[in-house]
Amino acid sequence: MDGIKRIGILTSGGDCSGLNAVIRAVTFRAIGTYGWKVLGICRATNGLMERPPDIVPLDIERVDRILTAGGTFLGTTNKGNPFAFPMPNGDLLDRSSEIIDGYHTLGLDAMIGIGGDGSMAILRKLAQQGGMNLVTIPKTIDNDVGITECSIGFDTAVNIATEAVDRLHFTAASHSRVMILEVMGRDAGHIAISAGIAGGADVILIPEIPYTIANLCNKLKDRQEQGKNYSLIVVSEAVRTEEGEIVSSTDPFGESRYGGIGQYLANQISIRSGAETRVTVLGHIQRGGTPSPLDRLLGSMFGVAAVDLIAQGKFDRMVGWRDRQVIDVSIADAIAQYCTVDPDSAAVRTARGLGIYLGD
Incomplete structure (x- = not known):
């Protein structure tokens, strides 16, 4: 899309290994291929509530050495639903408009959100309410996001x-x-x-x-x-x-x-x-700790694919992994299918075949 000039990226929910690999890949692809500007949003959506928004301008030099670092150098949070945000006096306040205003104040043309199903549901609601162009990347050590076979952080865990x-x-x-x-x-x-x-x-x-x-x-x-x-x-x-x-x-x-x-x-x-x-x-x-090679690889592939979706004008999409390929699906479909262990799965059959007690 010729109109894309500036994108934001944030990490939301619990931390895990492989997040920095995604941030690095997004920055490399957006700047190196498309010539866009990339803004890292600090502490998830909390950074968009700040005035001015709490951001870190990203460039190749800044992210070049973070591939093997654990956690997320942008910071994250798994507390405080912006639609019912806990205030110091104990009240719950809807601060969604502040986040949306932060997005538009920064002049963002699109945003990439890295998170689990809960974070993606919140980000999607914000995007729909505020006219924000959103692409998401699945991140959870629990590996429970629907449709994708693997999420960032699982392999390292x-x-x-x-x-x-x-x-x-x-x-x-x-x-x-x-x-x-x-x-x-x-x-x-x-x-x-x-x-x-x-x-x-x-x-x-x-x-x-x-x-x-x-x-x-x-x-x-x-x-x-x-x-x-x-x-x-x-x-x-x-x-x-x-x-x-x-x-x-x-x-x-x-x-x-x-x-x-x-x-x-x-x-x-x-x-x-x-x-x-x-x-x-x-x-x-x-x-914590150094991400596994697979999480670095997956993070890199997801980051590049997310930027390419923005370039194609494909929003409200989540990148994922299936049949040894990066795919993209609607965020709504992804978060609608919570992925637990199937009692009839190959892993369960294997465990039982090895004589491991699983229950029942």
Whole structure:
């Protein structure tokens, strides 16, 4: 499009590895190929609320060395829905018009938003309300965005979780223990099942498949009878108790956060089987660090493709990955299809084929 001269880019939601690769690719393509100006918007949509908007002008030199850096150098936030933004006095205020005004104040012709399904839903609503040209890129370590087979950050998170399983093998065997690794996964067990299979876990528990403590303990007992003195369990943080209760904690601000299913399982296993059990919670370690080569590659391909969509005048689209190709789909379709682990998927069949206890 000849009219495109200035685009913005922001990262929204939780951080992950691979975001800087996207920012770098967008800048390289927009400037190097099309001669556009690129503005990095700081702290997600919060940067557009500032007056003047909080932005960083991007050029090749500024982004050239960020490919291998974790997180996002633009900053991000996963708090504060702009349509019901929490104010210091406790009130909720609709600040969407401030964000829209920020977009137009900067003279942006289009914007690229990198986020998960929640962030994309908010950005799309803002774009529709304010006449903003929007293209999005899927980012989530949970890999739960619909239609795309892979999102930025997932591969690195799986690599980190797999390394943790690898390391736990040795201490588990040394002490004849049951070792439990609790990994992230808001409502989907993709990290758990991928890292569990890759790391050789004996038990993998994900929120999509029910389990019983009795059958889990039977699996551990079978291993002992086979002369195997230790076991490894990988569990997604969103797994519920056997009774179906969510295991979470409330922070000082009143927000509920997953966490604690690993300790619940450890207590139950110790009581029912007498096995010495230890728990490792990876938490935000899965979000940080140097991005894997795949996340760098995917981020680079997504960034270039997003800029090309803008050049073609194709907005309200999300780039994605399917059948070894970059694709683009409507944002509405992408966020309408939340992607959990399919109990009939190849990963589940593989785990069961390897003798891993998954539940049921």
